[in-house]
Amino acid sequence: MMLALIRRLTFAGVLIATVVLFGTSLPTWWGGHFGGYRLLAHMAASGVVVIGLPLYAILRWTDWLSAPIPTRGSAWTFWALILSGFLTIASMYACMMPSTTTSWMVALIDFHGWIGATMAVAAIAHLATLRRVDPKQSAT
């Protein structure tokens, strides 16, 4: 019961942080650049995802190891979230390395934006598919 609460809270944290990340990045889609409080909020939210996503992955996946397994939709959105989250974090991590050149960094940041948006979609989709499962869970 406690684990389920932690799992749900973790996902809630990841979901909210993802929304914040997407929201704060929105102006850059029209040619602006990050700075000031917007970037600060983006960085703070990224910390939540960096910690929360692997934690949620562990909690959710270990929960699914025991039968019954999740619905197919739920599983697909889960892995989509994990994969896109991994790539989002990795693309930013590469930018933080002191060996990334400007042209690579520009490409990585561009990629980071697109894959981050994909992650936001995956997170919302995962929430939607979870909702379909949860009533059934409660019926067990």
Add this chain to the structure above:
Amino acid sequence: MEYFKIFLTKLAWGAVLFATVPGVSFAADGGRRFAHSDSDKRYLHHIDLYDLNNRKITPDSDQPYSPQNTCGRCHDFETISHGWHFNAFRSHALRATSKGSSAAENDAADEDADIELEQPSHEHVVDGRPGEPWIWTDERTGTQLPLSYRDWPGRFNPASIGISELEMVRQFGGRLPGGGAGSEDERKTLSPESDADDSSEDAEPSRWALTGDLEVDCMVCHAVSGAYDFELRRSTIGSENFAWAPTAALRLGQIDGSVARIKEGSDPEDPKVQAKLPKVQYDASRFGPDGSVFMDLVRHVENNACYQCHSQRTVTEGVGIDERFIHDTDVHLRAGMKCTDCHRNGIDHQIARGFEGEQHPESFASMTTLNCVGCHLGTDFYLDEEEAENSITQREIMNRPGRLGAPLPNHEGLPPVHFKKLTCTACHSGPIPSSTAGGLMTSLSHGLGDKGHRTGPELPSIRGPLFIPESTSADDHSDLDHASDEEAHSRVTVARGMWPAYWGEIRDGKVIPLSPEKVYTATRRSLRVRRGFIEEVSKPKLSSRDLVELLGEERGKVDASEYTPEERDLVDALQMKQGEELFDEKVALSLETLKKELGVEQAVYVSTGVVYARAAPSDPDSADEVADAERSEAKPNAEDDQTEVPTRLLEEITVENPEAVSMVSWPMAHNVRPAGWSLGATGCLECHADDGLIFASTVTPMGPAPKAGQPSAMASLQGLAESDRLLWNQMFGGRKLYKLLVAASLVVLGVMMLLGLAASAHRRGEMASGGQPTPERTA
């Protein structure tokens, strides 16, 4: 019509490209009107010299040679004389007339392209990024007044404050290569209103007739190093022998006589006055058998010529001028480049200043890419993906990086946002920064190059390096085409700065400088400064008795260099105290004098960002304070004064034009340091830490007044809130830990994905072997 314009444009481009190819010169210098050597080799100039009246000069002549009549025989002097350096004293006039002429020029653009080439229109004034002002410095009156005819913020137009062109040439001509107001032809084109404002209109023409013109002197820049005596040129101009300066500087002969010794207002038509005019005794050995003179010159100007006006020295507070040997030179020069490799020009002499977005009259790529980004990163560096695809890089090789062999910087680990927040020079140029901006001395402001006994604190007090937003200028300094104005103008750059100090008047709530010459004449008696305002008023030398009383019998007699830091503080404090009292007395008295003698309503003195005015009288008798001050002035160090409660004779007032008293700044570009010495080369924390110099270093207003200005952090000058900066720094402080955390997160996620794949494969294996899949979580 549109096609015709495109045709003209292409035709002009073609001509320009031809002109850049050696041996195929077809430059915009009047086409074939003037001869070309059309080779990269030096053309030996064994030429005849001509005087102002176009008479050939022989060893027996006594008139100076005229560069215009000599060089202008083979070169397009008219086009050349409107170049960047030569229009320093005429851009205001051009600006005033450019609007009126723009319509006519537009019409002319529709005419034949040949006409365009023969008469290139370079009369559009593009003042561009602010540069160093002409700082009128008078140590005796505590004046450091930034002037410029260019429309740059914080500078005063000399014409608007009653400084005549003659005074400007007399004051700064030694650092002006001629032209502009120094030339009669140009003076005729100056705006009528500037003449009208000139109170000395009647006297000036006669003086110009005596001094002669300060013509554009080609040899100032083109003479080989050692062939041109800049010192002699400056002293000749100092003697008001303007027309004789080119002859003297080439040491073609000896100049006997000085216009400066001829009384003001003398009639130039008077034979007695004419007899006093300088005469030249030519050195006959300089003339060849055919009467020609060898002019040892080069087309590609040598660095030494640039250094005459573009040198800089750093000053350490309390130590003095830093030794030259501790400084490395600019990396570009170390690599074997010359100033003119980048700061080049065509026949129009519109020298590329080399900053991004420069609105150069020759708006073709080979000129507009002559800046940091153009050579090192290519002009497409700032373009986004779509723009880059459509850029002209695909067609123009010149726009690619690597020009002149410039290395392509990787800027590894540097987030691209830095290129939008900082100019290249912010990290790569200028003196190595320290926690406080130091003193700077420049050729233009401190006469570097002249033999002298400079110690460092001489006025004007210029501070740097400063890390401040790029200044906006009145006309096009659009910077990056892709960037919004806000972005372009908010980029932080490295700069120099100074706080104006001058005597002025309050008019409609605004402070307006008074003519420094008039101020000096009016305040000679009230200030009674012989050498310098600072050492005699603001920071007077303490008497032996004061020192003994302060430090004791023994220590009071030792040399100042032997003081301990505590003793130095004590001495400084007493000097400051005495200076404040003396400053109050003498400045108050001088303000009253100016009020009476110059007829101004309220005179003020401006220094270190403060406007000093005479304090309002507290009672009817307080008007006598001036008289009291005058009496006490005779014995400024009287002991009794120290025990009395000082009565402030001055008050600090605010004005409606604070920009007239606040810091005036201009970017610096050199010396460029090696990449390893750039800011941030060691990582983020070099700047994003509480003591990161680009944000945390400070600059303190300095000026002649005995007022310790409040240091300002660069972050505050950049408009950053200190709390925000500290918050940011905390984020960077935990960056290493965060990197570890991110790495751990990636490892966990990676492992999870592998496990997921393994589990999926396992399930598929079970299904393939006929096992039952685990049922979905259903009721």
